[in-house]
Amino acid sequence: MHTLNNFSKMEPASFSKAAQLYGTPLYVYDEALIVERCKAALAMPNAYGIHVRYAMKANSNRTLLQIIDRQGLLIDASSLNEAKRAVLAGIVPEKIFLTTQEVPAGEERTDLEDLMKKGMLYNVCSMRQLELIADFARKHGMDLSMRVHPGVGSGENVTRNTGDKYSCFGVHREDLGKALALAKEKGVRFTEVHVHIGSGGDPEVWRSNIDLELSIIEEHFPDCETVSFGGGLKEARMPNDTYADIEDLGNYAKEKIEAFYERTGRKLMMEIEPGTFIVANAGYAVTEVKDKKRTGSDGFNFIVTDGGMEINARPLTYGSEHPFYIITKDGKLRSSEFDLSNIDYEGIIVGRCCESGDSQCLDSGQNIVERTMAEPEIGDLVVIGGAGAYCAAMTPFNYNSHTQAPEVLAAADGSLKLIRKPQTLEQIVENEL
Ligand SMILES: Cc1ncc(COP(=O)(O)O)c(C=O)c1O
Numbered sequence: 078m079h080t081l082n083n084f085s086k087m088e089p090a091s092f093s094k095a096a097q098l099y100g101t102p103l104y105v106y107d108e109a110l111i112v113e114r115c116k117a118a119l120a121m122p123n124a125y126g127i128h129v130r131y132a133m134k135a136n137s138n139r140t141l142l143q144i145i146d147r148q149g150l151l152i153d154a155s156s157l158n159e160a161k162r163a164v165l166a167g168i169v170p171e172k173i174f175l176t177t178q179e180v181p182a183g184e185e186r187t188d189l190e191d192l193m194k195k196g197m198l199y200n201v202c203s204m205r206q207l208e209l210i211a212d213f214a215r216k217h218g219m220d221l222s223m224r225v226h227p228g229v230g231s232g233e234n235v236t237r238n239t240g241d242k243y244s245c246f247g248v249h250r251e252d253l254g255k256a257l258a259l260a261k262e263k264g265v266r267f268t269e270v271h272v273h274i275g276s277g278g279d280p281e282v283w284r285s286n287i288d289l290e291l292s293i294i295e296e297h298f299p300d301c302e303t304v305s306f307g308g309g310l311k312e313a314r315m316p317n318d319t320y321a322d323i324e325d326l327g328n329y330a331k332e333k334i335e336a337f338y339e340r341t342g343r344k345l346m347m348e349i350e351p352g353t354f355i356v357a358n359a360g361y362a363v364t365e366v367k368d369k370k371r372t373g374s375d376g377f378n379f380i381v382t383d384g385g386m387e388i389n390a391r392p393l394t395y396g397s398e399h400p401f402y403i404i405t406k407d408g409k410l411r412s413s414e415f416d417l418s419n420i421d422y423e424g425i426i427v428g429r430c431c432e433s434g435d436s437q438c439l440d441s442g443q444n445i446v447e448r449t450m451a452e453p454e455i456g457d458l459v460v461i462g463g464a465g466a467y468c469a470a471m472t473p474f475n476y477n478s479h480t481q482a483p484e485v486l487a488a489a490d491g492s493l494k495l496i497r498k499p500q501t502l503e504q505i506v507e508n509e510l
Contacts (some may be wrong), residue, residue: 085359092460095485101365102384104484105471110359115148122327122424124334128348134307135466139166140496153350175451185280200224207485211263222269266300273307280321289328296480305348314463335377353466360465362388366453378424381461382459385428387479390472393434396441400462403451412451426473
């Protein structure tokens with residue numbers, strides 16, 4: 078039995094089987110692990126109840142949404158289309174929370190109103206959104222949520238920090254007086270307050286946000302019944318990565334929400350909206366080695382695979398590191414990121430795009446860096462772990478006219494199921510005139 082990392086129960090042979098059945102590149106998702114992560118999130122310590130909303134931006138595949146929905150999680154949608162996609166997957170609007178930068182007009186406005194009438198909660202993220210929705214909300218007796226910009230944030234790197242002055246998500250703390258005066262004048266109430274400080278952020282900052290957000294609620298939001306601490310629970314993808322201890326964060330939040338009750342007599346429901354925590358380590362991008370090159374005697378070993386930035390753009394976008402597994406065509410594990418003790422080969426995994434940043438081995442300065450792994454043979458699989466979140470959902474997949482890769486579920490009963498067909502070249506060009 079060769080399990081691949083500390084979390085997943087996947088066997089190397091499952092990847093070679095999936096590759097034979099569906100071709101490479103492809104994504105494989107471990108259903109059992111997704112279910113386990115949903116249960117862990119729901120079990121986070123809390124004072125007076127917890128809602129867990131899955132941030133579907135991390136991975137919006139309908140089968141995954143349905144698995145997560147069946148576990149009792151709610152949905153956080155980052156766009157109107159995401160909300161509509163959740164509904165298409167069979168999720169009722171009452172379970173959806175819309176947190177968007179969009180300012181819907183025309184047909185989109187009609188769609189927004191329809192979803193709100195069916196129970197979707199709108200999380201107002203700017204003064205302009207508030208001005209545009211207030212009369213409608215009052216007319217229909219709807220309560221709203223407000224995303225507050227806390228002025229401090231944290232993320233895996235600068236572009237993933239959503240809470241400081243370099244990002245513009247939410248109504249800034251300094252504008253709360255103005256926003257709440259307008260809400261009062263219009264006769265609308267905020268029953269939820271939301272702060273999301275960033276993706277994959279520092280647990281310490283997450284903790285201090287709990288204090289800050291509760292003080293904002295105490296000072297400004299007398300009608301608030303639910304406090305949402307957002308997502309951004311840090312996950313460990315690589316062996317030495319640190320991760321958020323949700324037991325510890327939950328206990329901290331519980332204590333602070335109980336203290337809030339002591340002071341105010343108000344029992345707040347706690348809400349979190351993880352994406353990464355639920356799906357990151359349950360996903361793998363499976364690619365095949367097609368070529369090997371060396372860039373001179375003082376150069377590097379390049380391993381050319383059939384899936385790079387258009388399969389996983391996180392290294393190029395954020396300098397993120399993902400674990401690699403080198404697996405033979407017939408499913409034998411040559412090396413795992415989680416045990417490199419006897420391995421001295423250094424290589425650089427690249428894709429097939431005509432782009433020198435098309436590499437899985439980049440640092441945060443976008444420099445190409447060597448990584449240790451068993452030397453792969455042509456035809457071996459390079460399986461990229463930690464690829465369940467922000468990979469299939471966030472890649473430039475038609476770059477160089479590569480077709481979008483299929484997605485496969487490694488189901489809890491051990492079977493492999495195709496859950497998104499591969500895109501065809503005809504589908505890439507079908508809207509061109
Ligand atoms: C508003 C909001 N909520 C939740 C998340 C999920 O973050 P993560 O995937 O790090 O849990 C994000 C991601 O950026 C977000 O923008």
